[in-house]
Structure formats: C-alpha cells, structure tokens
Amino acid sequence: MPYAVKELFATLQGEGAHTGRASVFCRFAGCNLWSGREEDRHKAACQFCDTDFIGTDGEGGGRFATAEDLAQALVTCWDQASSEPERRYVVFTGGEPLLQIDDALVAAVHEAGFEIAIESNGTIRAPEGIDWVCISPKPASTLVQRSGQELKLVFPQEALPPELFETWDFTHFWLQPMDGPDRIENTQKAVAYCLKNPRWRLSLQTHKLIGIP
Numbered sequence: 154m155p156y157a158v159k160e161l162f163a164t165l166q167g168e169g170a171h172t173g174r175a176s177v178f179c180r181f182a183g184c185n186l187w188s189g190r191e192e193d194r195h196k197a198a199c200q201f202c203d204t205d206f207i208g209t210d211g212e213g214g215g216r217f218a219t220a221e222d223l224a225q226a227l228v229t230c231w232d233q234a235s236s237e238p239e240r241r242y243v244v245f246t247g248g249e250p251l252l253q254i255d256d257a258l259v260a261a262v263h264e265a266g267f268e269i270a271i272e273s274n275g276t277i278r279a280p281e282g283i284d285w286v287c288i289s290p291k292p293a294s295t296l297v298q299r300s301g302q303e304l305k306l307v308f309p310q311e312a313l314p315p316e317l318f319e320t321w322d323f324t325h326f327w328l329q330p331m332d333g334p335d336r337i338e339n340t341q342k343a344v345a346y347c348l349k350n351p352r353w354r355l356s357l358q359t360h361k362l363i364g365i366p
C-alpha cells in the first residue's frame with residue numbers, strides 16, 4: 154500500500170516521556186478529525202491543531218510505494234543525522250498516523266532496526282507491535298485505543314476533563330498546555346492541576362521553546 158508523508162526529518166522528541174531523544178519524525182498526510190484547511194477549522198472535531206499535514210510537499214515528504222521504500226527513507230534520514238544505527242527510533246505522527254500504518258510497515262520498519270513510536274488521536278486501533286503508543290484524546294471523537302505507554306491530554310479542553318481518563322491503561326499521564334493565544338494561561342492552569350493531582354505531569358512542547366522542528 155502506498156504511504157503519503159507530509160515530511161520526514163531528524164529532530165529531538167519534544168514532548169512526553171521521551172523528550173530529548175534523537176528521533177526520525179515521519180509525519181503522515183491527512184487526519185480524520187480535521188481537513189487541515191483553515192476554513193474548516195471551526196467545524197472540525199479537533200479545532201486547536203498546531204500542525205500543517207496537508208500534502209506531501211514538506212522536507213523529506215513524498216509518496217512511498219511500499220513499506221520497504223518508506224523504511225529505507227527512515228534509515229537514510231537516521232544515518233545522516235546519527236552515528237549510532239543501533240539506536241534507531243522513529244516517531245510516526247501526522248495528521249493521524251493510524252490512517253496509514255499497517256502490519257507491513259511495522260514489520261519493515263522493525264526489520265530496518267527501528268524502535269517505533271506513534272502519536273495518535275486514539276480513534277483507530279493501533280496494529281500489534283508498536284513499541285511506544287502515545288494517545289492524545291480529542292472531543293467529538295470515539296476513543297478506541299484506550300491503552301498504551303502515555304496518555305497526553307492537551308489542556309484544558311472543556312469536554313475532556315482529565316478525570317475521564319484516570320482509570321485507562323496507560324503508564325504515563327501528561328497534561329500538555331494548549332498552544333495558541335491562551336498558551337500562558339493554559340500553562341498556569343496545567344501547572345495548578347498537576348500540583349493538585351500528582352498522577353498527572355506537565356508535558357511542555359520543548360521543541361517550540363528552543364526553536365527546533
């Protein structure tokens with residue numbers, strides 16, 4: 154199956170438990186909760202997205218005809234950036250990566266020596282074998298992937314109080330302040346919530362703080 158990738162680049166994971174870790178980011182094109190067009194944002198299920206995921210025209214983006222082709226592009230990107238092939242780590246994000254990730258891709262990317270992480274909105278079940286599952290719930294959507302390594306809630310969202318998720322099967326529970334016009338206020342609210350509810354920790358988008366992609 155062909156894969157549509159908006160961009161593919163090496164950077165440090167900016168969020169969550171693997172913050173600071175060398176990674177190849179593979180951002181798939183397209184999402185099931187927003188078209189990606191500004192004129193549709195107000196009617197989308199997910200209205201605060203900070204990402205351009207339309208098309209395949211970004212750095213390293215393109216259409217990859219096979220899982221092996223995409224895995225090879227990941228290897229090339231990692232090996233250009235890093236001198237340690239044994240630590241290959243890919244973060245599949247988007248857009249919504251689970252619209253495109255299939256068993257063939259998981260197998261090919263493992264075969265290429267990568268540990269695989271995903272960033273997903275949780276509306277599609279993850280295939281077996283993904284090593285690190287990060288789910289970030291969104292309103293007006295049905296969450297089917299209710300287990301994984303980290304649950305990263307963009308905060309605050311009126312329809313999604315953190316208490317909704319406390320019994321779900323995740324190892325780490327993060328509040329990530331919603332970026333946008335109210336970022337500073339949202340950060341203060343997240344800090345206050347984490348202080349009161351120590352099961353939750355603060356996830357900052359550190360790549361934005363230091364100006365890397």
Ligand SMILES: C[S@@+](CC[C@H](N)C(=O)[O-])C[C@H]1O[C@@H](n2cnc3c(N)ncnc32)[C@H](O)[C@@H]1O
Nearest residue numbers: 201202203204247248249272273274289331332
């Ligand atoms: C662009 S999304 C792509 C992956 C997937 N579609 C998802 O929503 O999890 C990557 C991460 O950025 C988070 N995010 C998106 N917009 C944000 C914003 N305005 N402020 C903080 N985090 C945001 C998402 O919740 C998710 O954890």
Ligand SMILES: Nc1nc2[nH]cc(C(=O)O)c2c(=O)[nH]1
Nearest residue numbers: 165166167168246272360366
């Ligand atoms: N550095 C960096 N870390 C990230 N962690 C999650 C991201 C995403 O957009 O999924 C992201 C991103 O866009 N850049």
Ligand code: SF4
Nearest residue numbers: 184187199202248274
């Ligand atoms: S689900 Fe993820 S990619 Fe889709 S619009 Fe929301 S934050 Fe953006």
Ligand SMILES: [Mg+2]
Nearest residue numbers: 203204246366
């Ligand atoms: Mg991002």
